[in-house]
Amino acid sequence: MTDKIIGLHHITAVSGPAKENFDFYTKVLGLRFTKKTINFDDPFTHHLYYGNYEATPGSAITFFPWQGVTQGSPSTGEATVVAYAVPTGSLSFWKEYLNKAGVEIISETGRFGDKSLLFKDVEGMKNELVEAGNIEAIRPQLHDSIPENHAIRGFYGTTLSLADTSRTAELLQEFGWEKQGEDGDSIRYSSKPENNLGTVIDLKKEPGLNGHFGRGSVHHIAFRVPDDNAQQEWRQKLIQMGFMPTPVQDRQYFRSIYFREPGGVLFEIATDTPGFTKDEPLGSLGTDLKLPPWYEQHRDEIEKRLPVL
Ligand code: ZN
Numbered sequence: 001m002t003d004k005i006i007g008l009h010h011i012t013a014v015s016g017p018a019k020e021n022f023d024f025y026t027k028v029l030g031l032r033f034t035k036k037t038i039n040f041d042d043p044f045t046h047h048l049y050y051g052n053y054e055a056t057p058g059s060a061i062t063f064f065p066w067q068g069v070t071q072g073s074p075s076t077g078e079a080t081v082v083a084y085a086v087p088t089g090s091l092s093f094w095k096e097y098l099n100k101a102g103v104e105i106i107s108e109t110g111r112f113g114d115k116s117l118l119f120k121d122v123e124g125m126k127n128e129l130v131e132a133g134n135i136e137a138i139r140p141q142l143h144d145s146i147p148e149n150h151a152i153r154g155f156y157g158t159t160l161s162l163a164d165t166s167r168t169a170e171l172l173q174e175f176g177w178e179k180q181g182e183d184g185d186s187i188r189y190s191s192k193p194e195n196n197l198g199t200v201i202d203l204k205k206e207p208g209l210n211g212h213f214g215r216g217s218v219h220h221i222a223f224r225v226p227d228d229n230a231q232q233e234w235r236q237k238l239i240q241m242g243f244m245p246t247p248v249q250d251r252q253y254f255r256s257i258y259f260r261e262p263g264g265v266l267f268e269i270a271t272d273t274p275g276f277t278k279d280e281p282l283g284s285l286g287t288d289l290k291l292p293p294w295y296e297q298h299r300d301e302i303e304k305r306l307p308v309l
Helices: 018-028 091-100 166-175 228-240 293-305
Strands: 008-015 032-039 042-051 060-065 078-087 105-109 115-120 126-132 154-162 178-183 186-190 200-205 218-225 255-260 266-271
Touching (some): 008 018, 008 154, 018 032, 018 060, 091 105, 091 115, 091 126, 154 218, 166 186, 166 200, 218 228, 228 255, 228 266
Parallel strands (some): 008 060, 078 126, 154 200
Antiparallel strands (some): 042 060, 105 115, 178 186
């Protein structure tokens, strides 16, 4: 029997200009810039990774800054909210801080009894800060204006906007996630990873969102498995279930398979291994442009064409 899939690994979205994205996620939200690399399928585009200090699975929000991309808007069949976990008692700080930073709070009414702040990031993507328990011990990035006890630790979870939630719900149950309840149009599923990050997925019935994919759109959400063996088991299981997972792709810091879940969202299953310290030490993550070996011979041209952060 295959083990459970215990949480989110990363979430990847499309951004506008790289510098604006970098400034918002490091200077406003206070995340650590954990990896500067390229889109392995499009090497003249950055792939920017942000997370907590140790870049642990369940903390990585990543962006492809696409040149000249038009503004996206939410569509049915996408992840439409990315939620970050902050320690209990942090939201009053964040409300004042985001106000000062010029970030408008859209809502302070969370679902399922959550204490949360909803706002849009610089890309127009809906972000949420949610108070979560048992995360204080996770090491955050230090920031001049954000006290360490309030800093973001990683993901709380995400919201998937779907025409029909039932088959996605079945899939999450296969993954081992448990239904927590219903609130309005949303059904909540949760998991219990050891680090308490990326534990919540809300399936929201939103059949009529006719947006388009672009800046601020989530490209895919990735779930975590410990290693290649677990990933292979899940790949076989998905095939037996009628899905069409891709062959394993080497993403340097993890290995990935992708498939389209029944509601239309692109799902990935990524390995925790080898992790982000594969090619630079923990103390200097995000410092140098990292290329996979097969692009090293083109480093000069790639560096010339990438925008400055
Ligand atoms: Zn991914």
